[in-house]
Amino acid sequence: MPASAAVTVDLRTESVDAVLGRVERSLGVQLDRSTEVRKRRSIGARTDRGTWVRIERRARERIDGQGWNGVECAAVLQGVAMPEWFAGLAWSDPDDGSMWRADETQLVTAEPMKPTDRAELPDAWWATLTESLDALAAQTTTRVATPDTVTISREVVAEVIQKAFPEAGIDISLDEWATAHADLSWANLTTPECYLLDWEDWGMAPRGLDSAKLWVSSLDVPEVAERVRHERRGDLGSRTGKLMSLFYCSKLVPYVDEGAAVRMEALRLLEELESPR
Structure with a gap:
């Protein structure tokens, strides 16, 4: 499917078990499903090693030349109260013309x-x-x-x-x-x-x-x-x-x-x- 025809998905209602499983295998963590925070295009959850994983889906046309690894790139910022970044991965879904990204960061209890x-x-x-x-x-x-x-x-x-x-x-x-x-x-x-x-x-x-x-x-x-x-x-x-x-x-x-x-x-x-x- 062409990127311009990416399907609109609301992650608050869609099943994403396969996505969560892929993230767990790639990052070597278990996600605590009871802590899931779902938004329209992102999901976050705690892991079994005391970190937080945020997963985002974005249509390809919403990704420009600078990429969309903002969470990773923000690790260089100094003097800002923000979670520490640890690891990330990204992949393409050829079925619906979308891109997925997951980032593992410090767990903020606030x-x-x-x-x-x-x-x-x-x-x-x-x-x-x-x-x-x-x-x-x-x-x-x-x-x-x-x-x-x-x-x-x-x-x-x-x-x-x-x-x-x-x-x-x-x-x-x-x-x-x-x-x-x-x-x-x-x-x-x-x-x-x-x-x-x-x-x-x-x-x-x-x-x-x-x-x-x-x-x-x-x-x-x-x-x-x-x-x-x-x-x-x-x-x-x-x-x-x-x-x-x-x-x-x-x-x-x-x-x-x-x-x-x-x-x-x-x-x-x-x-x-x-x-x-």
């Missing part, structure tokens, strides 16, 4: 963040997050970030913003770039200790990409959004950071009511960005 956890985070947690994002941004890489498996670019950002606000007359020049996680959702952060999980999409991105995503996803809890804005004020206050904030707001604007916080923030950002520099 739990992925739940929505109710966000308002109760201590100062030490925020300090770790800020230090990690600052350390990450200071490093360089040849990788380009792929948020939502799409390579970030000026054209991608412009298309999203213009779809939500076709009359917007702003300059979408992305002047500042820095290394980013590129999938900094609350579900990819842990508590009580702060770790950043799921590194498959990291790379160079417009400044503030991570901070903007976390801020926009916090707008339903104003005090948390304000804390994100305070902690990441350097990123979010920059012009490129404002464009990233508008980018993530614009993804949601078509699906919210007129008075929704994300729409109001998007309009504020548009006004600021339309003002002379």
Whole structure:
């Protein structure tokens, strides 16, 4: 089957026993099925040697020239609170035009963040997050970030913003770039200790990409959004950071009511960005 015709699979509902068996044989581990965490295109589980294995399926057209070994490549990053990487493997499935990858990493016992956890985070947690994002941004890489498996670019950002606000007359020049996680959702952060999980999409991105995503996803809890804005004020206050904030707001604007916080923030950002520099 051609790669472009890859079948859409939801791993939350599909049987993947053969895939799990292959991973176990290749890595020399036994997966604890009772600890499985299933998402649409990934599965994670503990192993019998006290590690964690994450398995991802991706259509071939979603894999560009830099590869998709982001978790492995992230092992070189310094000063970032993240699981240590140990081993990995990848293979092609000729039947449905997809690629599979498995990575064995340090088992982090801190739990992925739940929505109710966000308002109760201590100062030490925020300090770790800020230090990690600052350390990450200071490093360089040849990788380009792929948020939502799409390579970030000026054209991608412009298309999203213009779809939500076709009359917007702003300059979408992305002047500042820095290394980013590129999938900094609350579900990819842990508590009580702060770790950043799921590194498959990291790379160079417009400044503030991570901070903007976390801020926009916090707008339903104003005090948390304000804390994100305070902690990441350097990123979010920059012009490129404002464009990233508008980018993530614009993804949601078509699906919210007129008075929704994300729409109001998007309009504020548009006004600021339309003002002379």
